Amino acid sequence: MDKIPILRMGRFLLVTIQVDLYDKLALDLEADLIKMVGKTNARGILIDISAVNIVDSFMGRIISNIGAMAKLVDAETVVVGMQPAVAITLVELGLPLRGVYTALNVEKGMDLLKSKVLREEETDPDDDYAGDSSV
């Protein structure tokens, strides 16, 4: 299994990281996510890292990259399910997760995305999605 599946959930995309993100897998994931945002008109990306026990600067950079790329195609990124040990490691090593939001779990992450997308649509009446009440 050489690809991380990306699941479409309404206007958001969900990715669950279960394996170590080595180079090619991580680059493929970045590329696939951006393509998928374009294809599905997604407004947000949820990255579940509840199965991740060990975090390093590479993983931190990959997540930040995804957040930055998603931002360029007008999508927000939320990292969810972080284990306490991972949060401690991130702070102790001084590794920032730039450009992404975090939430406790998928449900809370989804709520966060909905609130962000809704707020943007309210303030931008020219947006394609304005008036779409399916959120």
Added chain:
Amino acid sequence: MDKIPILRMGRFLLVTIQVDLYDKLALDLEADLIKMVGKTNARGILIDISAVNIVDSFMGRIISNIGAMAKLVDAETVVVGMQPAVAITLVELGLPLRGVYTALNVEKGMDLLKSKVLREEETDPDDDYAGDSSV
């Protein structure tokens, strides 16, 4: 990463299979899923196998087991995202997926679960969830 994460999405649980289901991992997943159904009052389980390229009788049995166990605690199981090659293999090998529904992708699987749960609740006014309009 020695556990497959189970994500709670409202009243349903979502599992994405990305790694080979060897013995212990599969048994742990079964046990975790049933515990999680009890803990969260979930009414349905979605198993995404879009990252699964190869299927064998063991995997088929694990999925059928999950379906049967979930049924015992009043939850339905839907397998989603099956690759064409996997569907062909299942049929050619004569491996049935007993006790589970299938759907093209997570969204359609979620719709299927919602329709099943809703129908059950309508026909069973004593159900705890009857009158809950949050579905």
